Amino acid sequence: DVKVTQSSRYLVKRTGEKVFLECVQDMDHENMFWYRQDPGLGLRLIYFSYDVKMKEKGDIPEGYSVSREKKERFSLILESASTNQTSMYLCASTPALGRYEQYFGPGTRLTVT
Amino acid sequence: GENVEQHPSTLSVQEGDSAVIKCTYSDSASNYFPWYKQELGKRPQLIIDIRSNVGEKKDQRIAVTLNKTAKHFSLHITETQPEDSAVYFCGSSGTYKYIFGTGTRLKVLA
Numbered sequence: 001d002v003k004v005t006q007s008s009r010y011l012v013k014r015t016g017e018k019v020f021l022e023c024v025q026d027m028d029h030e031n032m033f034w035y036r037q038d039p040g041l042g043l044r045l046i047y048f049s050y051d052v053k054m055k056e057k058g059d060i061p062e063g064y065s066v067s068r069e070k071k072e073r074f075s076l077i078l079e080s081a082s083t084n085q086t087s088m089y090l091c092a093s094t095p096a097l098g099r100y101e102q103y104f105g106p107g108t109r110l111t112v113t
Numbered sequence: 114g115e116n117v118e119q120h121p122s123t124l125s126v127q128e129g130d131s132a133v134i135k136c137t138y139s140d141s142a143s144n145y146f147p148w149y150k151q152e153l154g155k156r157p158q159l160i161i162d163i164r165s166n167v168g169e170k171k172d173q174r175i176a177v178t179l180n181k182t183a184k185h186f187s188l189h190i191t192e193t194q195p196e197d198s199a200v201y202f203c204g205s206s207g208t209y210k211y212i213f214g215t216g217t218r219l220k221v222l223a
Contacts (some may be wrong), residue, residue, distance in 0.1 A: 004156075033211070040122070042202060042215035043157075050209070060212075061115075090156070097209040099145035099164060104156040 004105040010110045019078040021108050023091030032074035037088040081112045115140040117205050119214025126193050127222050134217045137185040144209035146186045150203045193221045
């Protein structure tokens with residue numbers, strides 16, 4: 001079974017802090033994704049990566065950056081956390097782009113105060 | 114830009130009845146349409162998917178239908194049970210990008 005793990009289930013940070021969310025998958029998947037999930041808005045893509053050190057902006061990249069130094073690990077960085085970044089963050093991976101199931105991590109609920 | 118519209122946003126049905134959730138997509142290049150179920154506090158998990166060369170797919174009590182001409186697809190759950198209560202997301206994917214609907218909260222009333 002594919003396993004996607006995220007570094008924290010719950011996180012509370014202060015406005016202006018730099019925040020790191022980490023995602024690890026154990027199935028040698030090429031592609032990894034970061035989404036945020038908000039009530040009524042569904043899943044919105046922040047960034048994705050199709051290879052080590054490669055990244056592409058999603059629909060809402062402002063205020064975020066990502067890092068993928070190793071194939072199994074994809075990090076989401078909030079350079080200066082703001083209250084409007086309070087959300088559920090979900091990581092996902094897939095073996096190839098397009099016509100394949102996405103495997104999701106358990107999510108990190110981030111609260112910025 | 115590309116989007117996926119999903120309706121209804123909430124749906125309540127009596128146990129044993131059927132539930133139908135509908136999605137419409139805009140990108141003509143989309144060729145993969147998954148449905149995910151997310152129980153409270155858990156991660157989304159794929160329950161069924163369909164590719165563009167197929168019009169219908171069934172797996173026990175769930176089925177998905179696709180109308181490529183009209184650009185819409187639907188999830189059908191028959192003989193609903195309390196454990197079907199969850200949020201359901203539809204998705205579409207073409208070359209590389211996955212786009213998800215805004216979700217439907219299904220409540221199955223015992």
